[in-house]
Amino acid sequence: xxxxxxxxxxxxxxxxxxxxxxxxxxxxxxxxxxxxxxxxxxxxxxxxxxxxxxxxxxxxxxxxxxxxxxxxxxxxxxxxxxxxxxxxxxxxxxxxxxxxxxxxxxxxxxxxxxxxxxxxxxxxxxxxxxxxxxxxxxxxxxxxxxxxxxxxxxxxxxxxxxxxxxxxxxxxxxxxxxxxxxxxxxxxxxxxxxxxxxxxxxxxxxxxxxxxxxxxxxxxxxxxxxxxxxxxxxxxxxxxxxxxxxxxxxxxxxxxxxxxxxxxx
Amino acid sequence: xxxxxxxxxxxxxxxxxxxxxxxxxxxxxxxxxxxxxxxxxxxxxxxxxxxxxxxxxxxxxxxxxxxxxxxxxxxxxxxxxxxxxx
Numbered sequence: 001x002x003x004x005x006x007x008x009x010x011x012x013x014x015x016x017x018x019x020x021x022x023x024x025x026x027x028x029x030x031x032x033x034x035x036x037x038x039x040x041x042x043x044x045x046x047x048x049x050x051x052x053x054x055x056x057x058x059x060x061x062x063x064x065x066x067x068x069x070x071x072x073x074x075x076x077x078x079x080x081x082x083x084x085x086x087x088x089x090x091x092x093x094x095x096x097x098x099x100x101x102x103x104x105x106x107x108x109x110x111x112x113x114x115x116x117x118x119x120x121x122x123x124x125x126x127x128x129x130x131x132x133x134x135x136x137x138x139x140x141x142x143x144x145x146x147x148x149x150x151x152x153x154x155x156x157x158x159x160x161x162x163x164x165x166x167x168x169x170x171x172x173x174x175x176x177x178x179x180x181x182x183x184x185x186x187x188x189x190x191x192x193x194x195x196x197x198x199x200x201x202x203x204x205x206x207x208x209x210x211x212x213x214x215x216x217x218x219x220x221x222x223x224x225x226x227x228x229x230x231x232x233x234x235x236x237x238x239x240x241x242x243x244x245x246x247x248x249x250x251x252x253x254x255x256x257x258x259x260x261x262x263x264x265x
Numbered sequence: 266x267x268x269x270x271x272x273x274x275x276x277x278x279x280x281x282x283x284x285x286x287x288x289x290x291x292x293x294x295x296x297x298x299x300x301x302x303x304x305x306x307x308x309x310x311x312x313x314x315x316x317x318x319x320x321x322x323x324x325x326x327x328x329x330x331x332x333x334x335x336x337x338x339x340x341x342x343x344x345x346x347x348x349x350x351x
Contacts, residue, residue: 146284146291153292182279189285193292 002110006135010151012122015172020119025217026234028083032114035084039131040121044088051215061089064101094126099133106134138167168199200233320347
């Protein structure tokens with residue numbers, strides 16, 4: 001039986017879809033059977049980030065409503081064996097699928113795959129409920145910005161209310177140069193505030209833009225720092241112990257990364 | 266004025282520490298408004314502990330969060346009926 005991981009953030013534009021594509025591709029590149037599910041109905045994008053937009057016949061809504069068999073809707077990745085995408089519908093809205101249908105879908109997918117990676121839409125409404133319905137674990141993506149961290153805190157609260165406790169955190173788009181100057185929050189600051197375990201840090205990297213232009217996940221780019229960050233994240237998900245690199249090359253971050261603030265809880 | 270502050274050797278706080286401080290504050294408010302259930306649980310636990318020291322009027326007990334611009338306080342009003350002799 002596989003594991004269902006939902007990738008969520010609250011705030012839009014922090015890199016959920018990019019994270020989903022790279023976590024999924026990263027896990028598949030180390031031999032895991034992976035399916036990525038885009039639940040952003042009406043605003044699908046995981047297909048273009050993966051470069052699979054021309055292969056879509058059926059989608060998530062078709063599967064949920066029984067218009068096709070699950071296998072028919074799964075798109076095989078063109079690079080990696082064992083990697084599939086279940087795209088969202090583009091012409092419907094979030095109400096086209098119910099949390100119960102998502103739960104059943106996740107249950108069926110985990111029988112076939114080692115990892116089911118769910119790309120959650122932004123926001124805290126129906127789309128979020130659908131995306132989290134069948135999940136076993138949650139990964140929260142944030143950037144080192146005040147607005148994104150605030151929304152991440154809210155999402156962590158909502159995940160707990162949905163019985164998805166102890167989510168892990170990806171800090172995306174960290175700029176070491178700004179951290180050094182004291183103009184950007186560091187990983188420690190964010191962990192301090194959110195009191196969650198860190199899964200990885202992805203530096204701001206032009207390679208991300210280039211890779212999505214081409215529809216090739218950056219995790220396959222062996223020369224990019226963001227790619228390395230995602231390869232490490234994939235390995236950590238499988239249980240490998242790899243210390244989280246502070247891109248500031250600072251000591252004291254490693255070890256137990258759970259800390260609590262005075263006002264917390 | 267800014268220029269005198271600098272001359273006196275007072276460094277301006279980094280924008281990161283401003284962000285962190287503002288975030289701490291806004292989250293205190295956000296978290297305080299998230300769940301009435303939590304407050305109810307807290308009230309029950311408090312009553313349990315206090316009851317072993319004194320007799321209190323559980324129905325007259327009120328536990329609320331009061332917030333102003335810069336802080337959040339937990340306010341509890343617990344009428345005491347009788348204090349147990351030790």
